[in-house]
Amino acid sequence: MTAAAQFAECPPVAPEILAEIKxxxxxxxxxxxxxxxxAKLTEWRGKWKGHTPLLVLPKTTEELSKVVRIxxxxxxxxxxxxxxxxLVGGQIPFGEILVSLERxxxxxxxxxxxxxxxxxxxITLLEAQQIAEKAGRHFPLSLAAEGTATIGGVISTNAGGxxxxxxxxxxxxxxxxxxxxxxxxxxxxxxRLRKDNTGYDLKQMFIGxxxxxxxxxxxxLKLFPVMNSRSVAIVGFETSQKAIDLLAxxxxxxxxxxxxxxxxxxxxxxLVLKNIPDTREPLEGVYPWYALIEVASGxxxxxxxxxxxxxxxxxxxxxxxxxxxxxxxxxxxxxWRLREExxxxxxxxxxxxxxxxxxxxxxxxxxMEEGAKAIEAxxxxxxxxxxxxxxxxxxxxxxxVPEDMDAKAFNDLRDxxxxxxxxxxxxxxxxxxxxxxxxxxxxxxxLLYKDxxxxxVMRAVRLALDPKRIMNPHVxx
Amino acid sequence: MTAAAQFAECPPVAPEILAEIKxxxxxxxxxxxxxxxxAKLTEWRGKWKGHTPLLVLPKTTEELSKVVRIxxxxxxxxxxxxxxxxLVGGQIPFGEILVSLERxxxxxxxxxxxxxxxxxxxITLLEAQQIAEKAGRHFPLSLAAEGTATIGGVISTNAGGxxxxxxxxxxxxxxxxxxxxxxxxxxxxxxRLRKDNTGYDLKQMFIGxxxxxxxxxxxxLKLFPVMNSRSVAIVGFETSQKAIDLLAxxxxxxxxxxxxxxxxxxxxxxLVLKNIPDTREPLEGVYPWYALIEVASGxxxxxxxxxxxxxxxxxxxxxxxxxxxxxxxxxxxxxWRLREExxxxxxxxxxxxxxxxxxxxxxxxxxMEEGAKAIEAxxxxxxxxxxxxxxxxxxxxxxxVPEDMDAKAFNDLRDxxxxxxxxxxxxxxxxxxxxxxxxxxxxxxxLLYKDxxxxxVMRAVRLALDPKRIMNPHVxx
Numbered sequence: 001m002t003a004a005a006q007f008a009e010c011p012p013v014a015p016e017i018l019a020e021i022k023x024x025x026x027x028x029x030x031x032x033x034x035x036x037x038x039a040k041l042t043e044w045r046g047k048w049k050g051h052t053p054l055l056v057l058p059k060t061t062e063e064l065s066k067v068v069r070i071x072x073x074x075x076x077x078x079x080x081x082x083x084x085x086x087l088v089g090g091q092i093p094f095g096e097i098l099v100s101l102e103r104x105x106x107x108x109x110x111x112x113x114x115x116x117x118x119x120x121x122x123i124t125l126l127e128a129q130q131i132a133e134k135a136g137r138h139f140p141l142s143l144a145a146e147g148t149a150t151i152g153g154v155i156s157t158n159a160g161g162x163x164x165x166x167x168x169x170x171x172x173x174x175x176x177x178x179x180x181x182x183x184x185x186x187x188x189x190x191x192r193l194r195k196d197n198t199g200y201d202l203k204q205m206f207i208g209x210x211x212x213x214x215x216x217x218x219x220x221l222k223l224f225p226v227m228n229s230r231s232v233a234i235v236g237f238e239t240s241q242k243a244i245d246l247l248a249x250x251x252x253x254x255x256x257x258x259x260x261x262x263x264x265x266x267x268x269x270x271l272v273l274k275n276i277p278d279t280r281e282p283l284e285g286v287y288p289w290y291a292l293i294e295v296a297s298g299x300x301x302x303x304x305x306x307x308x309x310x311x312x313x314x315x316x317x318x319x320x321x322x323x324x325x326x327x328x329x330x331x332x333x334x335x336w337r338l339r340e341e342x343x344x345x346x347x348x349x350x351x352x353x354x355x356x357x358x359x360x361x362x363x364x365x366x367x368m369e370e371g372a373k374a375i376e377a378x379x380x381x382x383x384x385x386x387x388x389x390x391x392x393x394x395x396x397x398x399x400x401v402p403e404d405m406d407a408k409a410f411n412d413l414r415d416x417x418x419x420x421x422x423x424x425x426x427x428x429x430x431x432x433x434x435x436x437x438x439x440x441x442x443x444x445x446x447l448l449y450k451d452x453x454x455x456x457v458m459r460a461v462r463l464a465l466d467p468k469r470i471m472n473p474h475v476x477x
Numbered sequence: 478m479t480a481a482a483q484f485a486e487c488p489p490v491a492p493e494i495l496a497e498i499k500x501x502x503x504x505x506x507x508x509x510x511x512x513x514x515x516a517k518l519t520e521w522r523g524k525w526k527g528h529t530p531l532l533v534l535p536k537t538t539e540e541l542s543k544v545v546r547i548x549x550x551x552x553x554x555x556x557x558x559x560x561x562x563x564l565v566g567g568q569i570p571f572g573e574i575l576v577s578l579e580r581x582x583x584x585x586x587x588x589x590x591x592x593x594x595x596x597x598x599x600i601t602l603l604e605a606q607q608i609a610e611k612a613g614r615h616f617p618l619s620l621a622a623e624g625t626a627t628i629g630g631v632i633s634t635n636a637g638g639x640x641x642x643x644x645x646x647x648x649x650x651x652x653x654x655x656x657x658x659x660x661x662x663x664x665x666x667x668x669r670l671r672k673d674n675t676g677y678d679l680k681q682m683f684i685g686x687x688x689x690x691x692x693x694x695x696x697x698l699k700l701f702p703v704m705n706s707r708s709v710a711i712v713g714f715e716t717s718q719k720a721i722d723l724l725a726x727x728x729x730x731x732x733x734x735x736x737x738x739x740x741x742x743x744x745x746x747x748l749v750l751k752n753i754p755d756t757r758e759p760l761e762g763v764y765p766w767y768a769l770i771e772v773a774s775g776x777x778x779x780x781x782x783x784x785x786x787x788x789x790x791x792x793x794x795x796x797x798x799x800x801x802x803x804x805x806x807x808x809x810x811x812x813w814r815l816r817e818e819x820x821x822x823x824x825x826x827x828x829x830x831x832x833x834x835x836x837x838x839x840x841x842x843x844x845m846e847e848g849a850k851a852i853e854a855x856x857x858x859x860x861x862x863x864x865x866x867x868x869x870x871x872x873x874x875x876x877x878v879p880e881d882m883d884a885k886a887f888n889d890l891r892d893x894x895x896x897x898x899x900x901x902x903x904x905x906x907x908x909x910x911x912x913x914x915x916x917x918x919x920x921x922x923x924l925l926y927k928d929x930x931x932x933x934v935m936r937a938v939r940l941a942l943d944p945k946r947i948m949n950p951h952v953x954x
Binding site: 111112113114115116136157158160164168169171172181185186187188189191192193194195196197198199200201202204205207208209213224225226227228244248251252253254255256257296297298299302305306358359360361362389392393394429430431432433434435436437438442446449450451453454455456457458460461463464465476477 | 588589590591592593613634635637641645646648649658662663664665666668669670671672673674675676677678679681682684685686690701702703704705721725728729730731732733734773774775776779782783835836837838839866869870871906907908909910911912913914915919923926927928930931932933934935937938940941942953954
């Protein structure tokens with residue numbers, strides 16, 4: 001977690017190399033407009049503010065290939081950037097050539113019969129969802145930044161989101177990729193086959209590689225049926241373990257039709273009710289834990305029937321204390337808002353150490369209990385907000401500054417405090433980055449926990465594809 | 478393809494190296510019993526008959542690691558073998574040390590709350606299904622050889638099977654792996670997390686690598702809910718395109734609850750009815766194309782209701798000509814038998830060229846029509862049997878010897894005839910090995926169709942992990 005690693009610099013690039021790069025780009029293929037460049041150099045929360053000798057804006061894969069080939073020849077480093085919504089600084093250059101795919105926005109193909117669409121990297125996630133919808137299909141990847149985050153970015157970071165429980169992470173939604181490799185060669189792997197056993201599945205290497213093995217220029221994405229009914233409920237529990245027990249039961253009884261299962265502790269919910277306008281208690285009583293559950297079905301009445309059956313039985317067996325099923329879309333949206341406003345509600349309370357962790361579901365309740373104790377022991381009065389995609393074994397385990405503590409003093413303790421959280425995650429066989437990646441922020445820290453053999457293999461693979469280490473050199477191992 | 482490549486040999490291994498290997502193995506850690514060794518040297522249809530200087534039978538990952546380290550030091554080649562049910566010869570050594578995982582059969586963990594089980598590589602697929610069932614869960618990978626095929630083998634070949642449409646291929650069912658790497662190091666990646674974004678997802682490299690990047694010793698596998706209702710139907714169509722249209726509709730209307738959608742042409746079905754005892758026409762009339770459809774639901778009555786609604790509407794719109802829904806398990810089994818006995822029924826008719834191909838679903842009907850014409854033009858009277866997992870865009874497109882032709886003359890034409898089929902597959906953006914892999918049989922042929930950049934990347938990755946190329950050296954690129 002040394003600051004040095006987070007802001008590591010690349011050496012200056014000779015003017016004649018920059019001129020050579022510009023010469024192979026068509027009109028609008030690069031920018032020196034300081035406002036335009038500036039916007040891409042600042043991480044959106046202001047945590048990283050980088051610099052670049054040149055912003056490259058290729059229009060085609062071939063154009064990008066030429067640029068990368070020049071960089072490779074001269075050993076010049078490159079940072080690729082999508083929508084600049086990343087949370088770990090992997091998209092910010094400190095001296096690297098900055099490549100933005102924002103001009104590569106062609107819809108190359110939409111094939112509903114194949115349940116596939118082929119999109120260029122610069123298309124946003126929200127647009128991708130809309131393209132699918134227009135074709136009578138559903139593209140299930142959904143996350144807060146979807147209006148800005150791009151296809152190239154979500155694939156490079158293997159993004160998660162709110163529908164992982166049913167549909168998987170981004171990796172599970174990709175059937176093919178086109179990638180400009182570190183030497184400038186183009187890997188043309190835009191297959192739209194469900195089955196192809198003819199050698200290693202190379203696309204897997206580039207998914208989640210955070211731009212270290214090449215630049216994704218287009219992807220073939222899987223499409224799914226549009227569901228014909230949906231039901232959203234909020235449920236109150238005495239313990240988080242009971243929520244996890246209900247999740248197991250919900251998966252079983254609905255035959256895997258649970259789309260979302262989001263856990264919220266009372267303290268986090270109380271901050272939403274206190275700090276966010278137009279929110280209200282979802283249940284009559286007050287409970288230690290809550291879950292937001294969404295079930296969807298192909299049967300026009302299936303979702304509500306399933307939800308009622310599930311919650312009715314759970315109530316009788318005292319697995320749950322209370323529940324409310326949304327009676328219409330407005331109510332469903334109000335329930336979802338209670339979950340989605342957690343980050344905003346937290347922010348009002350002051351500084352926080354944020355953690356994006358996963359542990360096996362069977363150990364989640366125990367982890368959260370032990371984690372709370374460890375944080376209280378480390379910093380008495382620290383306020384814990386645990387919420388998130390518990391259906392995927394992933395929670396955001398955030399620590400807010402004690403009410404009477406100075407923000408600066410609190411922030412000075414961040415690295416040590418996060419280590420308390422992450423050491424415990426490691427002990428529980430979990431991950432310190434469930435969905436955000438490592439970027440510039442967590443790479444050094446991850447070395448404390450990763451299997452050294454795994455790190456050695458990653459380095460060998462990277463060296464094999466990028467012997468000069470020009471691709472996002474300060475990100476990953 | 479060339480016989481030379483299929484039967485390529487490794488040089489003899491010095492006796493002192495063999496002695497060194499034996500010395501690190503515990504009791505029963507190797508075998509020189511000729512009967513036992515012999516059984517593993519013969520491919521089950523007799524297409525390959527290999528030889529080995531030593532059969533190694535490790536009991537633990539650590540034991541295997543020691544053996545591989547010795548081999549690596551001396552540059553001695555290794556072929557790993559699972560249940561020896563492969564169809565492309567990837568498991569047969571010609572001079573390589575043969576490593577069988579048959580003694581590594583420990584169930585390391587079963588965690589229903591995590592929807593995960595951790596099994597050693599020597600456990601059979603059928604046993605894996607049973608272990609899941611005992612824990613109240615479903616492990617959906619299912620294929621003809623499941624009583625013999627092992628977990629290590631199905632992962633190394635990324636096997637497909639009959640439930641891919643809903644659950645995906647083997648790759649989609651693996652959440653973690655333990656692997657002995659070519660240099661003897663152990664990659665310990667038995668995570669059971671749904672989300673972990675801390676660097677490259679290394680397990681993906683070993684899945685489907687056919688033993689060329691290491692030896693899988695254990696796997697963490699995903700479990701699914703047991704479905705509460707199931708419905709099986711046989712449907713008759715005028716064209717294969719109408720079957721594909723029904724498939725799209727079935728996925729949509731059931732919200733993705735179609736577990737299997739298997740296509741059969743009339744000629745293949747007629748061979749089953751003629752050559753297999755106790756089979757009968759499933760429908761009153763005779764139709765050019767048939768599909769076997771299985772729908773499963775979490776709702777106790779859901780599957781049958783969905784199936785009836787789907788077929789009722791399809792019949793009214795003249796998408797289908799006739800349909801029968803199985804009224805009980807016996808009838809469902811009888812329907813499945815019509816599909817499963819295709820290979821046996823074909824065999825009675827004499828020699829055949831077999832093809833395991835996939836093309837995008839939207840082009841499947843056209844491909845099959847053009848393929849039939851191309852085969853008829855190449856060898857008039859050749860009998861085409863097309864059947865299989867059309868839900869995955871995958872059919873077995875097999876060509877049976879003309880009734881009046883000599884088997885020898887027919888077999889002499891195999892390479893040329895297969896090239897006709899595969900050239901067309903390539904033209905239709907498909908794969909010449911949808912689920913069986915390349916092994917010794919198809920590697921050379923695949924080079925005709927693979928993107929050279931992809932092959933170069935595969936070679937670079939292989940060289941990075943296995944610089945002496947000791948792991949299954951004559952398999953893949």
